[in-house]
Amino acid sequence: MSLEMNMKNHGYAILRNNIENTINLKINDEEFHAICSKMSPKILKKNKLFIQEGQYSDEVHFITKGACYAFDVDDKGDKHTFQFSIEEHWIGDLYSFFSGNLGIYNAETIEDTNFLVIKRKDFEKLCDDYPIFDRFFRILIQNAFVALQYRLVKSQTESAADRYKAFLKKTPHLLQRIPQYLIASYLGIKPQSLSRIKKDVLK
Amino acid sequence: MSLEMNMKNHGYAILRNNIENTINLKINDEEFHAICSKMSPKILKKNKLFIQEGQYSDEVHFITKGACYAFDVDDKGDKHTFQFSIEEHWIGDLYSFFSGNLGIYNAETIEDTNFLVIKRKDFEKLCDDYPIFDRFFRILIQNAFVALQYRLVKSQTESAADRYKAFLKKTPHLLQRIPQYLIASYLGIKPQSLSRIKKDVLK
DNA sequence: CGCCGAGTTGAACTGAATCAAGAAACGTGG
DNA sequence: CCACGTTTCTTGATTCAGTTCAACTCGGCG
Secondary structure (H helix, E strand, O other): HHHHHHHHHHHHHHHHHHHHHHOOOOOOOHHHHHHHEEEEEEEEOOOOEOOOOEEEOOOEEEEEEEEEOOOOOOOOOOOEEEEEOOOOEEEEEEHHHOOOOOOOOOEOOOEEEEEEEEEEEHHHHHHHHOHHHHHHHHHHHHHHHHHHHHHHHHHHHHOOHHHHHHHHHOOOOOOOOOOOOHHHHHHHHHHHHHHHHHHHHOO | OOOHHHOOOOOHHHHHHHHHHHHHOOOHHHHHHHHHHOOOEEEOOOOOOEEOOEOOOOOEEEEEEOOEEEEEOOOOOOOEEEEEEEEOOOOOOOOHHHHEEEEEEEEEEEEEEEEEEHHHHHHHHHHHHHHHHHHHHHHHHHHHHHHHHHHHHHHHHHHHHHHHHHHHHHHHHHHHHOOOHHHHHHHHHOOOHHHHHHHHHHH
């Protein structure tokens, strides 16, 4: 696919929005072309595993349409979801991406999903050539860090029922798109427990 | 204290090291002076609360000597430690710092501690004037993010005993400097439970 | 020397997991 | 468009990791 064709793809407009909203600043066309030239489209059907533990993960994914989740598998083979991502969100095995080591996480689509993908080398080149992208990724990850820290704290201080209520309040739109057993896994409990909690919440 | 005097202070050399190790690149003297001119020394005795929930927290702290911890207080009044920081580490209420909202976390010294402190406005100015600091803070927070994500996952997948063993293995040097009840809090359990776990681990 | 906070140990309790069995929803092919 | 098999969700009974409450020991500091 040529760059010109890519540029017309709606996904790139979503990306530009995401960047400009994040840094609270317009980027110029040169900068926009620079990042577009480094990001390639990827389309996957639902239930496709696209990041796999034990493999090098040298790209991060920006979602322009669809939904996915990232998870860890424990010794018993149980999945533990730690992130849901929908349109305008980034997803990847950042441990592997930043360190260059073998990946430790997995990610799978929940719906048919369209991505824009950037490789580590291209990411680094982009930041070297255009400091605005150091800024962008700094703020992007700052926000992610703050949200994650909040989640870690709440996972220690709140009961499963309270975590579920908080999830309902904060991301009600995800309820329609994500199966219950993945939400349970995200909350750190078993599907049976979530089922019981839902029953209690109604009362 | 004049800038010249500050520059001779050992703490600033530690900071330069921290920056250069993080970005894997030397910074020039102009850049170094720029950040030094924005960071002020702060010295606290042990057991001093220096970040408080409900107050604006518009600075982040770089530790040049000593040890502290950050924690959340739940409805019951119980403390939940989510971070230990010693020399060459940064600590702050990043939620408040980045958002400008009222703080939601607390931090206290565990030992007599020396900091270098930077205000949000100065931090932003620094990044605007010298893109290298966007780079530095991007990588700093990238690393913090990856470590935090790992911790969140492990807090969901591992038993308290396994989390304790991992803590022992990863940060044995902290055992000597941090009271048991704070380590318990960091692991997400009660001091009584940690006491029992330690007994089991010996066997 | 005495006290107070930190650490240990015991017994009873509880939130969530586990094991197990049905019921409902879903998608796939005829 | 319906039938069937598979996956998801629910509900019940039991178990278990970690909490709670309480008593006691130890060690450092004033």
